[in-house]
Amino acid sequence: MKETLKKLADHRPSEGRGFVQGFLRNVVFLVGLSFFTSLAVAGEAQPMAEDPVLEKRVMALAAELRCLKCQNNTLADSPSELAHDLLHEIRTLMQSGKSDTEIVTYMVARYGEYVRFRPSMNQTTALLWFGPLILIVGGAIVLLITLSRRRKRIAAAEPLTDAERTRAAGLLNKKMNDGAGEAGT
């Protein structure tokens, strides 16, 4: 941004007041331009309610609800006409004094549980909520059992006799010597 301003300013006559005036004019122009750009974008988005506080509430709730037309979007960011209508509906309901919970219930009654991006907790969604926990705990239990069995098996194994120990040491030494010999050649 600064670079652009500077470049624009550089095109202006560079002596004294002329430069400053030109620079200021550019700044005013750019600020004005950015203002109109944001207006244009706002025009393409949903029409704002007059009350910005209410609009914030509408958008916050809409971000929690799925648009069934384009299912991976929320009502807040879906461009579909249905989403637009439903935003309007939410706005109207809020204006008539309904709470967020009441509005979510209203939507669920019409479009089903699926509209919630955060599913409610009930019998059908219990597995969804607790499934990962069950898997982790189950996995941990299996791991602990396996480990303790292994420990027992090792402990129960008969210790080596002296003869076996000497033989093992002999074998190991021989192998190590062979290895050293190979490395030497």
Place this chain on the structure above:
Amino acid sequence: MLRFLVPLGMFAALVAFLWVGLGKDPSLVPSPLIGKPAPAFRVAQLHDANSQIGNADMLGKVWLLNVWASWCASCRHEHPLFMELARARLVPIYGLNYKDKREDGVNWLSQLGDPYVVSAFDADGRVGIDYGVYGVPETYVIDRQGIIRYKHVGPVTMEALQTKILPLVKELEI
């Protein structure tokens, strides 16, 4: 042996779940309205702005509510089937002209034929919202007591009509 069979079994179960999941259409969302009373509406008729039509008028008979619009391509696709169904007089079909312009809706019907007993005119889509409409066309089967028994999203096919809708209508009419 078990140490191979258990993971194999779990893998098979996973494959089975994914396989079933692949066959399902994610755009079909089960309607929470099935088994519930059809949401009440009373709006103007498409052909006559001065007369009204509401779901209460159809109490006592089994009927289909078909949500359609002149701007909806799939509606055009399913339309001949509804014409045939209307000719067969198996079940009365009522239309809900959804978010349409009145003259566009009327023209559409006069060009393609009108299978509906009456079409209700839902210009702002308010009735559609109450019925949880999210993809036109949608078709509801409503029983004598005014309870929604079935909902079909998307164009009705011959198969859906023969295997689901008509058997259900027959069953409800007994």
